[in-house]
Amino acid sequence: MTTGPAIAFETNSRYPDPRIEVLDERFLKLRLFSSSVEQIASGLRWGEGPQWFGDGRYLLVSDIPNNRILRWDDASGQVSEFRKPSNNANGLARDMQGRLLTCEHQARRITRTEYNGNITVLADHFEGKRLNSPNDIICQRNGAIWFTDPPFGISGDWEGDPASSEVVASVYRIAPETGALQQILPDLQGPNGLAFSPDESVLYVVESRAQPYRKIWAYDVQAQDSSGGVKLTNKRLFTEAKDHGAIDGFAVDVQGNLWCGWGSDGSLGADPEKIDGVRVFAPDGTAIGHIHLPERCANVCFGGAKNNRLFMAASHSVYALYTNTRGAV
Numbered sequence: 001m002t003t004g005p006a007i008a009f010e011t012n013s014r015y016p017d018p019r020i021e022v023l024d025e026r027f028l029k030l031r032l033f034s035s036s037v038e039q040i041a042s043g044l045r046w047g048e049g050p051q052w053f054g055d056g057r058y059l060l061v062s063d064i065p066n067n068r069i070l071r072w073d074d075a076s077g078q079v080s081e082f083r084k085p086s087n088n089a090n091g092l093a094r095d096m097q098g099r100l101l102t103c104e105h106q107a108r109r110i111t112r113t114e115y116n117g118n119i120t121v122l123a124d125h126f127e128g129k130r131l132n133s134p135n136d137i138i139c140q141r142n143g144a145i146w147f148t149d150p151p152f153g154i155s156g157d158w159e160g161d162p163a164s165s166e167v168v169a170s171v172y173r174i175a176p177e178t179g180a181l182q183q184i185l186p187d188l189q190g191p192n193g194l195a196f197s198p199d200e201s202v203l204y205v206v207e208s209r210a211q212p213y214r215k216i217w218a219y220d221v222q223a224q225d226s227s228g229g230v231k232l233t234n235k236r237l238f239t240e241a242k243d244h245g246a247i248d249g250f251a252v253d254v255q256g257n258l259w260c261g262w263g264s265d266g267s268l269g270a271d272p273e274k275i276d277g278v279r280v281f282a283p284d285g286t287a288i289g290h291i292h293l294p295e296r297c298a299n300v301c302f303g304g305a306k307n308n309r310l311f312m313a314a315s316h317s318v319y320a321l322y323t324n325t326r327g328a329v
Helices: none
Strands: 020-022 038-042 047-053 058-063 068-073 079-083 089-094 100-104 109-113 119-123 137-139 145-149 170-174 181-185 191-196 202-207 215-221 232-240 245-252 258-264 277-281 287-292 297-303 309-314 317-322
Touching (some): 038 068, 047 089, 047 317, 058 089, 058 309, 068 089, 089 137, 089 145, 119 170, 137 191, 145 191, 170 191, 191 245, 191 258, 202 245, 215 245, 258 309, 277 309
Antiparallel strands (some): 020 287, 038 317, 047 058, 058 068, 068 079, 100 109, 109 119, 137 145, 145 170, 170 181, 191 202, 215 232, 245 258, 258 277, 258 297, 277 287, 297 309
């Protein structure tokens, strides 16, 4: 089942897989010597937002331009359409009750899929104005939902419908107790991927329109204040994508390493064959590893029976790699 280009790919027969590049000796303990990059699906037009559902042993992935969410089944290896149309869904997550959370570009909203399949709208306006096009989403252990809202999905017909921005691009938080929408960061150019450190004391956010390089910022998460909101303090640069790199979505493992969707920024002199894939950063911001893919990678998640399998949503395909770490939960 394809409606886009299927990318030819062969799993490397040699160990260690040369596609897995060690940039720092700290990456050696995260790499499995006898594990190779595998292609588990292809034929997408722009893969995004992977989310693992361990209770059903399946992975959901957004295929934004094709207006659908795909399901890859771990038991059979089959790919099917989970939802079509999807309102050009992008980022996916699960809440603390296991329900699907979805960023919908076309409808410009955050939704929750109930156990019976009904759709509940969690956020579509801020102070009476429509959101732009929610992009990426995460859920804290206390039930708070955080998401980014850049204008990418309203910039043309490819990933949504053309429209004018009514609010500035921001990071938002939906309070678990009341469902109130709080604007957290209104000062980033193109906020994109976001994730918490394992203990949730630090929030990382991608600024994908920062100049001259895309950046990941780190913030300390302050305790809840008397009004029910949360404050972020001590903004600091975690890393920036020099050498024609572009950062998108990412996931954090239990040791606090960031596994980042990575690719060429398309500028003059960029070499996608050297850049495309997943770049791994230690908690101190040092690049320690790189997983080379034949396509630019947009986003990743951990999953599998032991939460030690990295799923990578790239341009036209989905790839997987067993690692010697587990995703932070």
